[in-house]
Amino acid sequence: MKIENWNLKIKQQPLLCVVGPTGTGKTALALELAKKQPSILISADSRQVYRGMDVVTGKDHPHTTHIYGVDIVDPDEPCSVATWYDAVMPHITAAWDDGVLPIVVGGTGLYVKALTSGIGTLHIPPNNHLRSELVGYSVSELQDKLYRVDPQKLTSMNESDRANPRRLVRAIEIAIAPKKLESRISLLESKVIGLRYYDDSNYRSAIEVRVRARLAAGAVEEAKRLLSQYGENMTSLSAIGYRSLMTYIKGEMSETEMVDRWVADELAYAKRQIVWFKKQSVEWQFVDKPGTI
RNA sequence: GGUGAGGUAGCCAAGUUGGUCACGGCGGAUGUCUGAAAAACAUCAGAUGCGUGUUCGAUCCACGCCCUCACCA
Numbered sequence: 001m002k003i004e005n006w007n008l009k010i011k012q013q014p015l016l017c018v019v020g021p022t023g024t025g026k027t028a029l030a031l032e033l034a035k036k037q038p039s040i041l042i043s044a045d046s047r048q049v050y051r052g053m054d055v056v057t058g059k060d061h062p063h064t065t066h067i068y069g070v071d072i073v074d075p076d077e078p079c080s081v082a083t084w085y086d087a088v089m090p091h092i093t094a095a096w097d098d099g100v101l102p103i104v105v106g107g108t109g110l111y112v113k114a115l116t117s118g119i120g121t122l123h124i125p126p127n128n129h130l131r132s133e134l135v136g137y138s139v140s141e142l143q144d145k146l147y148r149v150d151p152q153k154l155t156s157m158n159e160s161d162r163a164n165p166r167r168l169v170r171a172i173e174i175a176i177a178p179k180k181l182e183s184r185i186s187l188l189e190s191k192v193i194g195l196r197y198y199d200d201s202n203y204r205s206a207i208e209v210r211v212r213a214r215l216a217a218g219a220v221e222e223a224k225r226l227l228s229q230y231g232e233n234m235t236s237l238s239a240i241g242y243r244s245l246m247t248y249i250k251g252e253m254s255e256t257e258m259v260d261r262w263v264a265d266e267l268a269y270a271k272r273q274i275v276w277f278k279k280q281s282v283e284w285q286f287v288d289k290p291g292t293i
Numbered sequence: 294g295g296u297g298a299g300g301u302a303g304c305c306a307a308g309u310u311g312g313u314c315a316c317g318g319c320g321g322a323u324g325u326c327u328g329a330a331a332a333a334c335a336u337c338a339g340a341u342g343c344g345u346g347u348u349c350g351a352u353c354c355a356c357g358c359c360c361u362c363a364c365c366a
Contacts, residue, residue: 022331047331057331080328110330119327126328160325160335170328240331264320269331275324 013096015188017044017104017112019277020195021270023206024287027061029195030105034065040095042088043069044106044115047239049084050075052229055214055222056241069106075226075236081114082122088115109276116190116280124177134169142168150175194282196274202288207266211259214241224249240265 016039018030034041047057051071061067072087073079092102092115104112114122134142146154146168153171154162161167197203223245226237232246241262248258 045331046329078329081330082328085328108330110327110332113327117327121327124328158325158335160333162335164325164334166329166333167326173328235329235332238329238332242331265331268320271322272324272331276326276330279326 013188015092015102015104015115015190017116017190017192018195019044019105019107019109019112019192019280019282021203021273021277022107022266023203023210023270024195024197026105026107026195029193030103031061031065034103037101038099039101039103040091041065041067042091042102042104042106043067044084044104044108044111045069046079046084046108046111047236048106049073049079049087050236052226053222053236053239053242055217055219056245057239058210058214067105076230076234078126079236080126081110081119082125084111085114085122107273109273109280112192113280116188116192121174124174127173127177130173130176131169134172137165139163139165139168142172146172146175192280192282194277194284196284196286198286198288200274203267203270204263207263207270211241211262211266215259220245220249240269 016033018026018033020026030041033039041061045057047053048059048070049072050057051074053075059070068091069084069088073083095102104115106112113119134145137145142165143154143162149172153175157167157171197206219241223237223242226242227246227249230237237243237246244253244258244261244265247253248255253261
């Protein structure tokens, strides 16, 4: 085996990512970077994958630039990292073949990680039969079940994950899946730029501005349309913004409550994003206002 | 002004027939993370309106005060 060959391979797979919490001007920066070199743009955003969910999720990039990873499923279709990965990966490899730089923009950390680090179990599909069987199980019953099929996995989980039904079900699913040794070791040479504010107290005002803009752009009408078209029991509509809009539309919440709720949810989300990205290897760029880098 | 109801954390809200650290939920803070990730989950912080009395002991009982709501004037 020749190390040089591996290096050569890595050099052929460059990836530039722009990540960070919501409302920091990631899209603007990505568009700026895209102008400087032959490139394609890929969105890493777990809600912009849905067609017709445009205003509330903030699909605000110019119509003249194409962006991949957006509008890949309908709101009533299931979607996960794997769906997104499969939708986006062909374009990334095509870009490499053409000698073009893929630029990934988005705040969904897991999606970016699927590209930069790889997810070993990404292609073990959901086992719907198992999932519906396990639906009523308590946490301790799920732990028992996992212990029977993969005790090491259970003991390796931390306090938080061990109490998380969703993670336990997935662990069981992986344990009993027919093992395909599909090692997805990443060969990408990725650079991840993260945008953050110097002062965390800037998020609130940035988010407030954004929420008002989306309301002015027809967020309520969009939510009404989706509600009448699909009904309210869809995971896609549990997204921030939609969930307060739904209760507002049903008359269970006043307009100011709805706006407050929306802003508060976005703020909490931004904090969770910061926590996630702190653990990843990100080159942080601190900004004062969106797009002022 | 009169009558009735009520004042428990930033908000909502249990409860103690008087007895160690007062149930929860939301919100908040800090985190976890390999197919739901704008998700799910974990840990932590925070309260008995004010005063006096009865009592070994009061958030609970009594009295006064302040405040809120409803109805009557």
